[in-house]
Amino acid sequence: MRPRIALNLKSVPYEFLQETFGSKSELLLKSNPVHKKIPVLLHADKPVCESNIIVEYVDETWSASGPSMLPSNPYDRAIARFWATYIDEKVMLVLCYLNII
Known part of the structure; x- marks a missing residue:
């Protein structure tokens, strides 16, 4: 999406x-x-x-x-990338494991 x-x-x-x-x-x-x-x-x-x-x-x-x-500030951009990766690696993995998505 x-x-x-x-x-x-x-x-x-x-x-x-x-x-x-x-x-x-x-x-x-x-x-x-x-x-x-x-x-x-x-x-x-x-x-x-x-x-x-x-x-x-x-x-x-x-x-x-x-x-x-993404934000124009490099630090803010890094934080946004961190949370996107976190969601992909942690949250989505749990949702898939629970057959929610």
């Missing part, structure tokens, strides 16, 4: 391709051969993988459009 939110906040038009749970399309396997998982943003036929990295890429690529995704 994070990349879609970032693209929408920046008013970037995009085509959303839904992956079927349990199977991996050829496009996904080709676009993310290391982890073989979503999300993947294809921009100018080049893949950008991992949710947080995609958000930063969108923020930098379309910096003139919409609000910035």
